[in-house]
Amino acid sequence: MEERTPRRPRIADVAREAGVSKTAVSFAFNNPDRLAPETASRIRDVADSLGYRPHPVARMLTQRQTHTIGVLTPQALSVIFSNPFFGAFNEGVALAAEQEGYALHFISPLHGSLAQAMSQATVDGVVAVGLSASHPEVEQIRAAGVPLVMVDSSALPDQPGVEIDDEGGARAAAEHLVMLGHRDILIVSVEPPPPALELEPEGVMGRRLRGYRSGLEAKGVEFDPRAVVVAPASIEGGLVALHRAWGAGLRPTGVLVMSDAMAIGVLRAARELGLRVPEDLSVVGFDDIDVSQHVSPPLTTVHQPIRRKGESAVRILLSVVQRRDRDPEQLRLETRLIVRASTGPAPRRRQEVERVRG
Amino acid sequence: MEERTPRRPRIADVAREAGVSKTAVSFAFNNPDRLAPETASRIRDVADSLGYRPHPVARMLTQRQTHTIGVLTPQALSVIFSNPFFGAFNEGVALAAEQEGYALHFISPLHGSLAQAMSQATVDGVVAVGLSASHPEVEQIRAAGVPLVMVDSSALPDQPGVEIDDEGGARAAAEHLVMLGHRDILIVSVEPPPPALELEPEGVMGRRLRGYRSGLEAKGVEFDPRAVVVAPASIEGGLVALHRAWGAGLRPTGVLVMSDAMAIGVLRAARELGLRVPEDLSVVGFDDIDVSQHVSPPLTTVHQPIRRKGESAVRILLSVVQRRDRDPEQLRLETRLIVRASTGPAPRRRQEVERVRG
DNA sequence: CCGGTTTAGCAAACCGGTTTAGGCTAGATT
DNA sequence: AATCTAGCCTAAACCGGTTTGCTAAACCGG
Incomplete structure (x- = not known):
């Protein structure tokens, strides 16, 4: 008997094993009220024993959201991270994102193209930092249709953003x-x-x-x-x-x-x-x-207020990600000597x- | 006539518009050799005019890879980023990842659970830093079946890792x-x-x-x-x-x-x-x-060598992500006063x- | 003119989930 | 007894792509 590399169990495997439909398995995880309690728990037991976990990519596809926000910079990431300014900024971004249960995805030019990196990224929205409004690719990026908050770019009209004085x-x-x-x-x-x-x-x-x-x-x-x-x-x-x-x-x-x-x-x-x-x-x-x-x-x-800048950018971003009806918010924070x-x-x-x- | 919010164009829209099958559209992007040159370019023109871009999540699903690697830490991201050690480490990670065209996704505890954050993350592999081998969730994380390289954890056998003296x-x-x-x-x-x-x-x-x-x-x-x-x-x-x-x-x-x-x-x-x-x-x-x-x-x-630690971790990770046949590599870097x-x-x-x- | 090989493109299956629209059964109501 | 309702569950459509066979037409040498 051959030892097959064990395929990752899918929802259909759980369904078969538990003698129910895929729908029931899905409900057991996301909507247990629609199932008899004992059925739901039996399904979950079977799922556990098989080591089943819903495939995150498949979920993203059907739910049309990724629970991830992107941080976009025109510079290579390898120059960003040890820059203390970005450190503090990212700290603010992370704080606001974590509070809402969003993960962070960093987007930097791919093969020299930001727009390409952008179209590859699976995010619900993007905070762009250090991207000037006149950047050659900014139009393509906006055209991707992903909610975008620009930080430190002189504000485009109709474009939410955060800047400082x-x-x-x-x-x-x-x-x-x-x-x-x-x-x-x-x-x-x-x-x-x-x-x-x-x-x-x-x-x-x-x-x-x-x-x-x-x-x-x-x-x-x-x-x-x-x-x-x-x-x-x-x-x-x-x-x-x-x-x-x-x-x-x-x-x-x-x-x-x-x-x-x-x-x-x-x-x-x-x-x-x-x-x-x-x-x-x-x-x-x-x-x-x-x-x-x-x-x-x-x-x-x-x-x-570097951290606050990051936090605010994410807050604004999430407000447009979550309800589409908002006016573009533009925030300007103070500086002081x-x-x-x-x-x-x-x-x-x-x-x-x-x-x-x- | 109602102004509908314009749906994002999908492959089927392009196919219909260009009078070809979805397959042909897909080929036009990924495998143009299988199409007559003029057909391919006509399809691409139609796609452009519609503003079509392949949906990244759908792609991930069929191709079974995300071109993203995860950086996992047991601490909140908001404490990580402005720490200069992590800054340098991430710089190394970013350098190696960018070279191979991988994006970076940061994973931190979600509602207190790393394993949960992990199962939500769409990554091809994970570099875990600061995660001790005895962490309560480390087994669940390994069980997720995602290639994992542990940094600074006393090495588990069979577990690729990077550490220093x-x-x-x-x-x-x-x-x-x-x-x-x-x-x-x-x-x-x-x-x-x-x-x-x-x-x-x-x-x-x-x-x-x-x-x-x-x-x-x-x-x-x-x-x-x-x-x-x-x-x-x-x-x-x-x-x-x-x-x-x-x-x-x-x-x-x-x-x-x-x-x-x-x-x-x-x-x-x-x-x-x-x-x-x-x-x-x-x-x-x-x-x-x-x-x-x-x-x-x-x-x-x-x-x-903090940066090198990050780079090495990613190199090792990608070597197992890309070809499954490798032995778990364990690397130990030197320190000096x-x-x-x-x-x-x-x-x-x-x-x-x-x-x-x- | 014929069998064999390319070439160009298509239909359908698939990736792995969620969601819609019902179906079936049993108990309650008229 | 017939109808309604509620509770529990399912088949099938769908998300938006890629990939696998397959076919029809064009091409080719003999």
Whole structure:
């Protein structure tokens, strides 16, 4: 007698074994009231003894829902997960999703195509983060007909979304430095990842840049485009950014950095250059990720409610997934400057900085 | 004339519109060689004009695969994502998965039950991390018949898995401190999360504890169980752990911490207590997460190849998902001590520490 | 002109469930 | 006794695709 690889038992096997119809087996699991109690429990016993579990894919197909929400990003997942910003964001997403019993499915470009990855994904709805409204594939994605909430994309009309007041936060950061007496200010911006989108004015970084600029100009400091450097949004990125700026002869007393990860790199570069923070150089980050309060000196930064952003996105998404009748909800969360120890009064005389560098 | 909500077009709609059978439509997408070229392209045109995309769930059902791998953890996802260890691990997982065109699906306890979450998940295989072999649901999970690779669980026979040399790494850390002259050593261990598993001897932390112990004893330092404190595996956790130990009257000159996140908290607590690191207090972490080299002072820690662990787990998983004939592969990765600046010679006289504290 | 091979496309079965619309029986009602 | 109702269960249709035979026509060399 051959030992066959044991097929996974299906509903028909249970039905046959229990001497009932498939319908009865299905009812035993999903709708036991429609069966005599003893029949239902007998069916369940048989199912257990066979090790039967309803096939999740088949269920999805008939019920037309997957109980899964997708998190979509235009970047490779392998660059997302160890980014503390995404960590906190995903934490919020997970919190809201778990509460409602939804699982999480991550969608990233498949063979370079987001739309393709999207059409392969079995989700009830999608939270898109870091996807700019002008992304080439955004139309295809919307055309997939899956409920979609966009995060940090300048809102399309009719498109639910969550964003924050990037511009206001950046303006506060810039004004803070100016009020401390800084005049020579370096701006460190985020370089778009390889599949190089231009630095679009509608993107997050565009908004922050506008905020910096208006903050400077509001206080009478001229905005100098040559004092803007660009690097990858990582600790390393910030590190090389300051070194490069310094090497190019810039001698700022204050730095406005568009992400905390980069700001941490800037802090490190400052130490390497022999600059004391904040005595010689003031640094302001953006995002207020968890570690920012633990680095030394603790980082002055623009706080945004990252976890809440993730939670809200999921809440909004589920409200459209579950009842179709909603208006597209657009949520805007506040930012605020948190002054810690990485900023201080500008050094009196420029020489002071020069001397240290030498 | 009523405006009906437009049904998603199905294969039958395309077939009717193009005047062919469903089979032909299917071929046009998956097996165009079996059709005359002009027929195939006509079908694809019709499909495009209708906005037709094959329904991913239906595909999964017939093809019996989902092109998705699951990442399973016994903890809530909302505690996972902003943990830098998981961040790096997931990065490795994502890297290997993306290379093979697999998406990622995260599975965490559903209504408290991992097995239930598991049976709902549509994945081709699962990487389980932080799931101890003695977890109450591990049998049900294995019984689901889904290929499974366990990470950091003491290997079950017949069960593919990836682990690291926790014990060896911990021993090296302990010996390092002893060689620097430390005799009063505090051990900070990880408290199991709420659904409180005991601190099992087979768990990761059990292995590390054994390593510390054997490292101490090998160098003739007695292991004192009262010098082991327990706290959550977070920066906060480490912070309160040292404060609590200090408050209880312990006066270690060296601390062995079972995770870098906690070690960073310990560093901070030391600063709050007025202790200089490493002059007054030496601190050794475990894991070597990315930030550890950026905190100040840079953290001496036991390195483990976290990303590679994730990658390897997925590689092994896919090798069994794709061809069933493999032996269960068990991989063990090395750890090594990385000495940075948070450890140094023990202070000469105990008084030195006492004085500082005062 | 004939048997044999391609080629192009189709009908039907299948994946593994859920759901609709009844059917049958037994007890209650008229 | 005939009709109604309630309770329990089922056959068949359905979700939306893929795959397996099979057939009819075109092609081919002899």
